[in-house]
Amino acid sequence: MADLRDVTTIEGFISLLEELRLSAGLSFRDLEARAKERGDWLPRTTANDAVKRRVLPHQQNPMTFISAWVSACGADVDEWCAVWSRIATTTSDTSRKLHVPHQLPASIAGFSGREPEMDSLDEVLAQPLHYPSAPVIVVISGTPGVGKTALAVEWAHRRADRFPDGQLYLDLRGFSQDPPLEPKQSLSALLHAFGLSDAEIPLEVAAQTGLYRSSLSGRRLLIVLDNAADVQQVRPLLPGTPTCVVLVTSRHGLPGLVAREGACLLKVGRMSDEAARDLVIQAIGAPRGLAEPAELDELVRRCAHLPLALRISGANLATSPFLSLGDYVGLLRESDGLATFQAEGDPDTGVRTAFDMSYAKLSAPAKKMFRRLGLVPVTDMCVSAAAALAGMANQIARQVLDTLVCAHLLDPLPGGRVAAHDLMHAYARQLALAEDTETERLEAVNRLLDWYLAHAQGASKKIMPAIMHGPSPRPDVGSARYDDNETAFAWLQDERANLVALVKHTARQGPRPLAWYLSDLLRPAYYSVFPRHDLLILAEAAIEAANKEKNLLAEAIAHHSLASAVWPTAQYRLCLEHSQQSCLLARQGGFPLPEAAALVTMSIVRYEKGDLFKAEALLRRGLAVIGPDGPRRARINPLIKLSHVLCDTGNFEEAMLCATSANEMAVQVGDSRWKAMAASALGTVHEHLADVATARHYYGCAVEIASTSALRLGEGLISALLGLARLEADEDAAHRTASRALTAARRNNYRYLEGQALTAVARLLLKDGRLDHARVQAHQAVTLHRQHGQQRAENIARAVLVEIDQ
Numbered sequence: 001m002a003d004l005r006d007v008t009t010i011e012g013f014i015s016l017l018e019e020l021r022l023s024a025g026l027s028f029r030d031l032e033a034r035a036k037e038r039g040d041w042l043p044r045t046t047a048n049d050a051v052k053r054r055v056l057p058h059q060q061n062p063m064t065f066i067s068a069w070v071s072a073c074g075a076d077v078d079e080w081c082a083v084w085s086r087i088a089t090t091t092s093d094t095s096r097k098l099h100v101p102h103q104l105p106a107s108i109a110g111f112s113g114r115e116p117e118m119d120s121l122d123e124v125l126a127q128p129l130h131y132p133s134a135p136v137i138v139v140i141s142g143t144p145g146v147g148k149t150a151l152a153v154e155w156a157h158r159r160a161d162r163f164p165d166g167q168l169y170l171d172l173r174g175f176s177q178d179p180p181l182e183p184k185q186s187l188s189a190l191l192h193a194f195g196l197s198d199a200e201i202p203l204e205v206a207a208q209t210g211l212y213r214s215s216l217s218g219r220r221l222l223i224v225l226d227n228a229a230d231v232q233q234v235r236p237l238l239p240g241t242p243t244c245v246v247l248v249t250s251r252h253g254l255p256g257l258v259a260r261e262g263a264c265l266l267k268v269g270r271m272s273d274e275a276a277r278d279l280v281i282q283a284i285g286a287p288r289g290l291a292e293p294a295e296l297d298e299l300v301r302r303c304a305h306l307p308l309a310l311r312i313s314g315a316n317l318a319t320s321p322f323l324s325l326g327d328y329v330g331l332l333r334e335s336d337g338l339a340t341f342q343a344e345g346d347p348d349t350g351v352r353t354a355f356d357m358s359y360a361k362l363s364a365p366a367k368k369m370f371r372r373l374g375l376v377p378v379t380d381m382c383v384s385a386a387a388a389l390a391g392m393a394n395q396i397a398r399q400v401l402d403t404l405v406c407a408h409l410l411d412p413l414p415g416g417r418v419a420a421h422d423l424m425h426a427y428a429r430q431l432a433l434a435e436d437t438e439t440e441r442l443e444a445v446n447r448l449l450d451w452y453l454a455h456a457q458g459a460s461k462k463i464m465p466a467i468m469h470g471p472s473p474r475p476d477v478g479s480a481r482y483d484d485n486e487t488a489f490a491w492l493q494d495e496r497a498n499l500v501a502l503v504k505h506t507a508r509q510g511p512r513p514l515a516w517y518l519s520d521l522l523r524p525a526y527y528s529v530f531p532r533h534d535l536l537i538l539a540e541a542a543i544e545a546a547n548k549e550k551n552l553l554a555e556a557i558a559h560h561s562l563a564s565a566v567w568p569t570a571q572y573r574l575c576l577e578h579s580q581q582s583c584l585l586a587r588q589g590g591f592p593l594p595e596a597a598a599l600v601t602m603s604i605v606r607y608e609k610g611d612l613f614k615a616e617a618l619l620r621r622g623l624a625v626i627g628p629d630g631p632r633r634a635r636i637n638p639l640i641k642l643s644h645v646l647c648d649t650g651n652f653e654e655a656m657l658c659a660t661s662a663n664e665m666a667v668q669v670g671d672s673r674w675k676a677m678a679a680s681a682l683g684t685v686h687e688h689l690a691d692v693a694t695a696r697h698y699y700g701c702a703v704e705i706a707s708t709s710a711l712r713l714g715e716g717l718i719s720a721l722l723g724l725a726r727l728e729a730d731e732d733a734a735h736r737t738a739s740r741a742l743t744a745a746r747r748n749n750y751r752y753l754e755g756q757a758l759t760a761v762a763r764l765l766l767k768d769g770r771l772d773h774a775r776v777q778a779h780q781a782v783t784l785h786r787q788h789g790q791q792r793a794e795n796i797a798r799a800v801l802v803e804i805d806q
Contacts, residue, residue: 004083011054013087017069018051024073034072041218041243042068057217064165064218099195101166104156104224110282111154113275113307114147120266121155124245125162135238136245137261141253142268143408143424144175144354145308148249149226151268156224156247163245165219168193170237174229175251175357183236187212190237205236213240220244229361231256251358251408270305270421273297279307283314288325295325302332304421309351355427358407365392369400370409371436372444373420374428377505378498380419388451389444415494449514452495452502455480456521459488465633465671469520470557473513485672492522500534507541515545516554519561532749535565552589556582560594563601568714570751570788572605579605593634596622600638607645608752610792616645632665636674639665643681647688655685676705676716683723692727699723714748717741722753722760735764752793755784759797766804775804 007013021031028044035042046057047069056062063081070080124136140148153169160167168190173180181189187208191201194215202208216239228234228250234257238246248254248263257263271279277296281289289296303309317328359367369390373381376389387397401418404410410418420428432441453472458480460469482488492499499522507515519542539562546554559582567575579601586595599622607615619642626634639662646655659681666674683698702720721741728734742757758781765774778801785794 004079007083008087010056010087013084014050014054014056017066020070020073020075026073031069031072035068038068038071040064040068040071041241042072043217046214046217057214064220068218100164101168101193101221102160103169103193104160104167105153105169107154107157108150108311110279111150112278112282113271114151114154114268117151117266117268118155118158121151121247122159124264125159134262135240135242137238137257137263138245138247138266139254139257139263140247140249140266140268141251141408143270143306143411143421144251144358145306145351146268146270146408147307148251148268150307152224152226152247152249156222160222163220163222165221166193167222167224169224169226171226172228172233174227174233175354175361176227177353177357180229180233183233184208186233186237191215209236212237216244217241218243223247225249228252228254230254235261252406255406271307271310272305273300276300276303276305276307276310279310280314280317283311284317284325288317292325295329298329299325299332302329302422304423306351306421306423308354309423312351351423352427355409355424358409359427359431362407362409363403365390365396365400366403366407367431369397370404370428371432372428373410374425374430374432375441375445376448377501379501380413380417380498382415382417382494385448385451386418389448391444391447417494449502449506449511450474450477452499453477453514453518455491455495456499456518458482459491460521460523462488463492464523464673465669469523470517470553473511473517496534500537503538503541507545512545512549513551513554516542516551516558520557523561523564532565532569536562539565552585553591553594556585556589556591556594556598558582559585560598560601563598567601567604568748568750568752570608570790572609572789575605576602592625592627593631596625596630596634596638599625600641603638603641603645607641608788608790608793610790610795612645612649612792616642616649619645633669633671636662636665636669636671636678640674640677640681643685647684652685652688655688656682659685672705673716676702676720678716679705680716680720680723683720687723687727695723696727699727714744714750715753718744718748718750718753718757722756725760725764731764731768735761735768738764751784751788752790755781755790755793755797758784759793759800762797762800762804766800771804775801778804 004016007016021028026034028048031047032042032044042065046065050057050065056065062084066080066084067077070077121138124138140152142148156167156169170181170186170189172186184205187205188201191208191212196211196215202211218241220243221239223237223239223244223246225234225237225246225248228248230252231254234248234254238261248257253265253267254263258265270276277289277300280296280299299313300310303313313328317323317325320328359370362370369386369392372390373386378385381389383394383398383401386392386401387394390397390400392400398416401410405412405418409424410420413419436444453474454477457472457477459482461479462482463485482491499518503515503518503522506512506518519538522538539558542558542561543555546558559578563575563578563582566578579598583595583598583602586592586598599618603615603618603622606612606618619638622638623635623642626638639658643655643658643662646652646658659678662674663678663682666678679698679702683695683702686692686695686698699720702716703724706714706717706720718741721737721744725734725738725741728737738757738760742754742761745754745757758777762774762778762781765771765777778797781797782794782801785791785797
């Protein structure tokens, strides 16, 4: 073999490489295998082509190619590379062949908040170890403005040293005001990045793809394909070599790449609270950002945690140093939001612009569904409700919603539900106002209201059939069917926030009768789903709507609803105020059942405050208003309450009659709440009569009914548990039962029963000799009853405290 030091030309150098291979006794297949064993990439077709053409492959770094060849043959790599460096510096054409692209755009200053996603991308570098024959492809998807490109570019810069043969970047313009790039345009741009001239690039797409993949073969490159519209834009640009990593950003998930090419999918969500706050603070400075923490949190919320909106807001504040965060948030409240999130002097940089590009790509049915979702103030939606809103069949609606989720215009939620963040919802509403007629918008909203009305009626009737409601404002709307309490309960749970929002919406904008009727229908949810503050919102909205419509019956029912919501929390003044107003309106309008319901609520307040005789008088008055022939459903509750009062006044015979009648009626109407309360009332009467076995039986029945119901049947359950605790011979079991009653009272926010449970626990601790613990419980009971003016219960708790201190 000729002396390596005497070689001066590329052709001579390649001839010596071939002699080296032959002297080592290696075929091209052996050469490829040896290189692979050493972790190098040297395709036999590339090596054979280099020998035949007497030119090193321009698609691979020459040093990488030479090192792989020489190492496989067992020769001195450093010596061969040194000779090549000398030849390369004296060869005019070498610079083009050695071209290494560095096309990444600049990173965004202050990039932060995406460390989990950065870690996920780091993991892809390990994939060639597991799949040595396939390129690594990652699809980074997310909603417009979420920072997909920023993430890809930042990671590419941080890991550029892992790709010594270069980094390619190409904006495919899939969602842009400019036309999307065709594969021919994309391939031509990428081939130019390797230094090829127009004359060297074929005109046919297939030939371009072949040359492009040959150019990538064996090279360690990172390829960032930004803003892809679909897989057709991406697929011709994928390398055939496992030494490359491809990052594709798109507003779609590109499932075709995942299924066919084995791409990894990285979904980029909106920023966390902390990361979003930090992003704004970076722009405006810590002193200014931290001076108004509440306003900073509201700004983050109004930006929907989108980096694009946050950065624009930060830029707007940074360029207006005398504008406070509070003032800026005030501007957002007064504006439509989207117009504010626009970079001044840059029409291409804005949230609305980003959203427009995604919307423009949708099919007509998907556009229609998206616009409809902006018409109502719901937080999320199931397929059936969305179908009603858009006037589509459920199956078609499901397909359309999937399209919107894939486009990241909607967020997927558990149970097949979907949601739009605040900015996206505002955008959908703007489109609906601009593109749909008023008639189309009204028809869509009415379809959705009918859907909610039908399901609210069905759930209410299933859960608490004994609850009586006013007349429906839409009698032609039937009730949805629910086979069991659990299903009805689950629907209420899923739709809780939406129902509250729709009641408020209809109270303000109409149709107002639906506001008070829906609020009344949801009274069963008072005992199952809704927290107390939601109940107040529902009742207040119903009162407002009924008052504007001058509907006495609706006003009476709404005031009673509010009184029922605040009574358990011992807000007695407010409860009496609204109960009295309900009673007055009902009597004025000649509505006996709402009047009786208000009288019963007033009696409960009097009873808990210790005025037994006033409570008894109100209950008898309520029963008289209903009449002996009145609806059984209306008589159950006053009879239960009267039995308790009569037990406390010593009239056990009549108390038994009341409790027995109430129990029979509750069983007949099949209402779990009344059955539990009536059984507990019977237990109380038998306990007073010293019939321990029967009392324990009825208390046990009440606990079983309440415990197996999907409803939050606190009142009957707590009373029965306290009764069982009093009758339990085993002290440990009694303490566990009383503690369970205390937990249930606190969970249901029944203040009066919480105090009674504290007193019961204190008694049991006293009996067990644990005086310090007993004193704490008794003192809490005294304090609670005193705070709420529950004089009789306070005296009982105070007596236990005195006994402890003796």
